[in-house]
Amino acid sequence: MSSTQHGLGPTRAKVLALLQSAPVPLQVTEVADELGLHKNSARFHLDALVDSSYARRQTVAAGQPGRPPLAFSATSEAPTMTNLHLLEVTQVLLAQFVAPAENALTRAEQAGRTWGAGIATQDASPADAFGDLVDHLAERGFGTSHDVTTSTLTFARCPFRASIDPEQLPFICAMHQGFLDGYLEASRSGLTAGRIDIGPRTCRAEVTMSA
Numbered sequence: 423m424s425s426t427q428h429g430l431g432p433t434r435a436k437v438l439a440l441l442q443s444a445p446v447p448l449q450v451t452e453v454a455d456e457l458g459l460h461k462n463s464a465r466f467h468l469d470a471l472v473d474s475s476y477a478r479r480q481t482v483a484a485g486q487p488g489r490p491p492l493a494f495s496a497t498s499e500a501p502t503m504t505n506l507h508l509l510e511v512t513q514v515l516l517a518q519f520v521a522p523a524e525n526a527l528t529r530a531e532q533a534g535r536t537w538g539a540g541i542a543t544q545d546a547s548p549a550d551a552f553g554d555l556v557d558h559l560a561e562r563g564f565g566t567s568h569d570v571t572t573s574t575l576t577f578a579r580c581p582f583r584a585s586i587d588p589e590q591l592p593f594i595c596a597m598h599q600g601f602l603d604g605y606l607e608a609s610r611s612g613l614t615a616g617r618i619d620i621g622p623r624t625c626r627a628e629v630t631m632s633a
Contacts, residue, residue, distance in 0.1 A: 430501075433459070437467045438496060439503035441477055447493035449482070468494045476500035509585045516590045530593040534600020535607070542608035551611035552629060558605070564598075575602075575615075577625040595620055602627060 430438065436457055441448060448456075454464035471477035471494070478497055481490040520526050520533075543554055552568070556575065559566040565579025582594045595618065602615035606629070616628040 433457075433463075434467045434470060435503060437464065438471055438476055438500055441471070441494060441496040442500065442503055444495070447480055447482065447495040449491050449493050453494070471496075471500075509582075512582075513587060513590060516586075516593050520593050521590070527592060527596045530596035531600035531603075534597035534602075535604030536600075537597065538601035538604030538606075539608035540604075542605045544608060544610055546609045546611050548611045548613050548631065551606060551609040551613055554609075555602070555605055555629075559601075573629045575627045575629060577618075577627075578623075580625070595625075598625075599627075602629075 437453060440453060440456055450461055450465045450468060453459070453468060454461045457464070459467075468477060472479055476497060476499060477494050479492050479494055482493045483490060516530075520530055523529050541558060543551070546554065552573065556566050556568050559575070559577070563579065563581030564577045567576045567578065568574065569576070580594075580598075583591065586594055599615075599618050602618070606613045606615055612632050613629050614632050616630070618625050618627045
């Protein structure tokens with residue numbers, strides 16, 4: 423999740439992610455040690471999370487005389503800082519409802535067309551449709567850039583490549599192709615996407631005017 427979605431800086435986001443992944447409330451020293459922060463810096467970010475209602479303080483029994491130490495845990499109001507649950511749901515759905523079908527890749531591509539069409543701006547000019555498509559793909563983590571002279575989309579990063587089981591990646595690629603096709607068709611801009619050239623690290627697709 424990007425900082426533009428949760429409004430937290432990188433360090434504070436790491437602190438919150440650590441709280442959400444911990445099975446028990448964490449003390450300041452534990453947060454500092456785990457993330458390699460100074461104790462004062464860890465306390466600063468924890469206090470800020472409490473002020474924003476993303477974390478809560480509580481005392482823990484220390485078993486020693488003196489003031490009991492404080493510990494921190496994430497609240498239900500805090501934004502989710504990991505996409506693991508979404509990736510696992512994606513893999514379960516692909517394994518149960520897509521992979522067993524005889525026309526699995528076609529079904530995945532059709533799902534992608536529905537996905538793309540659902541966010542397209544209709545009756546867009548070719549330039550606007552192309553630019554908006556680049557923006558939408560970049561927002562979804564595809565590391566998208568484009569060459570205006572050749573109308574080639576380059577995907578330097580796939581948000582699924584390192585997270586989805588390799589045998590399921592063809593279904594993701596098919597959905598990506600469908601996303602391009604569905605978006606451009608729904609935009610009614612006259613643009614069409616060629617087949618994605620899938621490389622080991624970088625993928626490309628040309629976008630052209632319909633004949």
